[in-house]
Amino acid sequence: xxxxxxxxVEPSLLKTVPRHDPHNPxxxxxxxxxxxxxxxxxxxxxxxxxxxxxxxxxxxxxxxDHPLFQAEAARGVCKVMCFHPWSxxxxxxxxxxxxxxxxxxxxxVIEELGAQYPWVQIFENKGAMxxxxxxxxxxxxxASSFLPDVAQRExxxxxxxxxxxxxxxLMEYGRQELLRKERLVLTSEHWLVLVPFWAVWPFQTLLLxxxxxxxxxxxxxxxxxxxxxxxxxxxxxxxxxxxTSFPYSMGWxxxxxxxxAGANWDHWQLHAHYYPPLLRSATVxxxxxxxxxxxxxxxDLTPEQMSSSxxxxxxxxxxxxxx
Amino acid sequence: xxxxxxxxVEPSLLKTVPRHDPHNPxxxxxxxxxxxxxxxxxxxxxxxxxxxxxxxxxxxxxxxDHPLFQAEAARGVCKVMCFHPWSxxxxxxxxxxxxxxxxxxxxxVIEELGAQYPWVQIFENKGAMxxxxxxxxxxxxxASSFLPDVAQRExxxxxxxxxxxxxxxLMEYGRQELLRKERLVLTSEHWLVLVPFWAVWPFQTLLLxxxxxxxxxxxxxxxxxxxxxxxxxxxxxxxxxxxTSFPYSMGWxxxxxxxxAGANWDHWQLHAHYYPPLLRSATVxxxxxxxxxxxxxxxDLTPEQMSSSxxxxxxxxxxxxxx
Ligand SMILES: O=P(O)(O)O[C@H]1O[C@H](CO)[C@@H](O)[C@H](O)[C@H]1O
Ligand SMILES: O=P(O)(O)O[C@H]1O[C@H](CO)[C@@H](O)[C@H](O)[C@H]1O
Numbered sequence: 256x257x258x259x260x261x262x263x264v265e266p267s268l269l270k271t272v273p274r275h276d277p278h279n280p281x282x283x284x285x286x287x288x289x290x291x292x293x294x295x296x297x298x299x300x301x302x303x304x305x306x307x308x309x310x311x312x313x314x315x316x317x318x319x320d321h322p323l324f325q326a327e328a329a330r331g332v333c334k335v336m337c338f339h340p341w342s343x344x345x346x347x348x349x350x351x352x353x354x355x356x357x358x359x360x361x362x363x364v365i366e367e368l369g370a371q372y373p374w375v376q377i378f379e380n381k382g383a384m385x386x387x388x389x390x391x392x393x394x395x396x397x398a399s400s401f402l403p404d405v406a407q408r409e410x411x412x413x414x415x416x417x418x419x420x421x422x423x424x425l426m427e428y429g430r431q432e433l434l435r436k437e438r439l440v441l442t443s444e445h446w447l448v449l450v451p452f453w454a455v456w457p458f459q460t461l462l463l464x465x466x467x468x469x470x471x472x473x474x475x476x477x478x479x480x481x482x483x484x485x486x487x488x489x490x491x492x493x494x495x496x497x498x499t500s501f502p503y504s505m506g507w508x509x510x511x512x513x514x515x516a517g518a519n520w521d522h523w524q525l526h527a528h529y530y531p532p533l534l535r536s537a538t539v540x541x542x543x544x545x546x547x548x549x550x551x552x553x554x555d556l557t558p559e560q561m562s563s564s565x566x567x568x569x570x571x572x573x574x575x576x577x578x
Numbered sequence: 579x580x581x582x583x584x585x586x587v588e589p590s591l592l593k594t595v596p597r598h599d600p601h602n603p604x605x606x607x608x609x610x611x612x613x614x615x616x617x618x619x620x621x622x623x624x625x626x627x628x629x630x631x632x633x634x635x636x637x638x639x640x641x642x643d644h645p646l647f648q649a650e651a652a653r654g655v656c657k658v659m660c661f662h663p664w665s666x667x668x669x670x671x672x673x674x675x676x677x678x679x680x681x682x683x684x685x686x687v688i689e690e691l692g693a694q695y696p697w698v699q700i701f702e703n704k705g706a707m708x709x710x711x712x713x714x715x716x717x718x719x720x721a722s723s724f725l726p727d728v729a730q731r732e733x734x735x736x737x738x739x740x741x742x743x744x745x746x747x748l749m750e751y752g753r754q755e756l757l758r759k760e761r762l763v764l765t766s767e768h769w770l771v772l773v774p775f776w777a778v779w780p781f782q783t784l785l786l787x788x789x790x791x792x793x794x795x796x797x798x799x800x801x802x803x804x805x806x807x808x809x810x811x812x813x814x815x816x817x818x819x820x821x822t823s824f825p826y827s828m829g830w831x832x833x834x835x836x837x838x839a840g841a842n843w844d845h846w847q848l849h850a851h852y853y854p855p856l857l858r859s860a861t862v863x864x865x866x867x868x869x870x871x872x873x874x875x876x877x878d879l880t881p882e883q884m885s886s887s888x889x890x891x892x893x894x895x896x897x898x899x900x901x
Contacts, residue, residue: 324754374873
C-alpha cells in the first residue's frame with residue numbers, strides 16, 4: 256500500500272444516467288435486440304439474455320481421441336433481472352421493500368431454473384469497472400447443466416468439513432467470527448456480514464444467514480426483510496468508503512439443485528460473496544495480474560484492516576443518491 | 579462476441595514516453611525511493627524492489643487455535659529487472675541480441691535466488707491496463723519460501739500425468755499440438771507458441787521448448803538465441819493484432835528449486851504463459867468478473883478462433899515503434 260501509484264487511473268464513475276431512456280434495452284417499454292418489447296414493469300423484471308453464453312441445445316463435441324483433449328457440452332440458459340424500472344438507482348438507493356422484492360425474485364428464479372438445472376448462478380456486475388455494460392440496475396442468472404469450478408470446490412470443502420467435524424463449515428465459521436469480532440462488518444437478527452479470513456479483494460465481504468439455510472427459497476419472510484435491510488446497509492457503507500457508486504461483482508452460492516436436489520446437501524450453507532475492485536480511491540483499483548495470475552493472490556490490505564475501514568459510513572450518500 | 583458494447587472503454591494506450599526521465603526510478607542514474615542511485619546501466623539491471631510484497635524476515639503468525647483459522651509466514655524477496663536503459667522501448671522493439679541478454683538475466687536470477695528459495699516467479703505486467711505502474715520496460719522476480727497455489731496445481735497435474743503415462747504432460751501436449759496444427763501460432767527450431775486448448779484469456783498463448791527442459795538455466799546458447807527471436811515474433815504479432823503496444827501479464831514456470839532442487843522433477847517442462855486482456859480492440863478488454871469469479875471461466879473466443887487471428891501480423895509496427 257506504500258507504493259507510489261503512477262499507473263492506470265479509472266475514468267470518473269459518477270455519470271449522470273437518465274431515469275428512463277427508450278433506447279436502453281433494459282428500460283420498461285424499450286425494444287430489445289431480438290425485437291421484443293419490454294412490458295411497462297414497475298418492480299423487478301426477468302427476461303432471457305439476448306446474447307446468451309449458455310444455450311439449452313449446445314451441440315455435443317463428440318468423443319475425444321486423447322486424454323489431454325477432453326471437451327463436454329456446457330448447456331444452460333442466461334437470464335437478466337432488472338431490479339427497478341428506473342435506470343438512475345442502485346440497490347443501496349432503493350427502499351427496503353423494493354430490495355425485498357429483489358430477494359423474492361431471486362428465490363423464485365432459483366426455484367424455477369433449479370427445477371431443471373443443477374446450478375443456478377445469480378450474479379451482479381456493478382459498475383463499468385466490473386465489466387457491466389449497462390447502467391440500469393440489474394443482475395444476471397446463468398443456469399448450467401454442470402457444477403461450475405467454484406461450485407465444485409465449495410462442494411468438496413464443505414463436504415470434507417462436514418464429514419470430519421459433523422457440522423457445516425460455514426455455520427462453525429460464522430459462529431467463530433461472531434466470537435472473535437475481528438472481521439465483522441455488520442450483524443442483524445438473522446444475518447452476518449464479515450470480511451472473510453481468506454479475503455483477497457480489497458473490501459471483499461461474505462454475507463451469511465445465522466440459521467442453517469441451504470438455498471435462497473428456504474428463507475422465511477422475516478429473514479428476507481432482514482436481508483433487504485442488511486444489504487442496504489452494506490452497500491451504503493461501500494458507497495461511502497470512497498464516496499462513489501461502489502463497483503463490485505457479487506453472487507449467491509447455495510446447495511446444488513436439479514434432479515439431485517433431494518440428496519443430502521446439509522453440508523451447504525447459503526452465502527453471498529462481494530468482490531469489489533477499488534483499492535485506494537474511487538479511481539485506483541487493485542489489479543489481479545502478474546503474480547496473482549501466475550502464482551498466488553497477494554493482498555495489499557489484511558482482512559482486519561479492511562473490516563475496520565467500514566466503521567461509521569452508514570449515512571446514505573446524498574451525492575451518489577442524486578447523481 | 580455479438581453483444582453490443584456500451585461498457586468501459588480504456589484510455590488510449592499510446593502515450594509518448596520520454597527515452598530518459600531522471601525522475602523515473604527505473605532509469606539509469608535515477609535516485610530510487612530508498613535513496614539509492616541506479617548505475618548508468620546499458621543492458622539489463624536487477625535490483626531489490628523498494629516496496630516488496632515478500633520479505634525474508636516476515637514474522638511467524640504463531641500457532642493456530644482452530645482448523646478454520648490457519649496462517650503461515652510467507653517469506654521471500656522481490657526484485658525488479660529492467661530490460662533496457664531506454665524507457666520508450668518494449669521487448670518487441672528491442673533487437674534479438676538485446677532480448678537474448680534478457681533471457682540470460684532471467685536464467686541467472688533463477689540460479690541465484692533458486693539456490694535458496696523453492697519457487698522463483700519471473701513475471702512481466704505490461705501496460706497500465708495490466709496494473710503496470712511504470713512504462714519503463716521491466717519485469718519482476720518474486721522468490722518465495724513456499725510453492726504458490728498455481729505452482730502446486732501444476733506440480734500435481736504434471737506429477738499425476740507422468741505417473742500414469744510415463745512421460746511429461748507438456749512434452750506430449752506440445753507434440754500433439756504440432757500434429758493437430760489447429761492452435762499453433764509460431765514454431766521455430768527449438769520452440770513452439772500455441773493457444774492452449776484450455777485458454778480463457780483472449781489471445782492467451784503458451785511458449786514451450788521442443789526439448790525436455792526443466793528450468794531456464796538449462797537452456798543452451800542456441801535455444802536462448804532462438805527464444806529471443808521467437809519472443810520478438812510473438813510480441814510483434816501481439817502489437818499488430820489491434821495496432822497498439824499490446825498489454826499482457828506473462829511469466830515463467832519451471833521445476834521447483836531451493837533445497838529440493840536435486841529431487842526428481844522430470845515431470846516438469848519449462849514454459850511461459852502469456853495472458854493478454856484485450857478482446858475486441860485496443861480499448862475494449864475482457865472482464866473476468868461475475869460469472870468468472872463466482873462460477874467458471876467463460877470464453878468469448880475459442881482457442882481455434884484466437885490462433886487463426888494471428889496469421890500474418892509479423893511486420894514490426896512503425897507507429898508503435900516510434901510512439
Ligand atoms: O508491483 P507493482 O507493479 O507495483 O504492482 C502490480 O503487480 C503486482 C504483482 O502482480 C500486483 O499485486 C499489483 O496489483 C499490480 O499493480
Ligand atoms: O454479460 P455482460 O454484462 O455483457 O458481460 C459481463 O459479464 C460476463 C459474465 O460475468 C463476463 O463474461 C463479461 O466479460 C462481462 O463484460
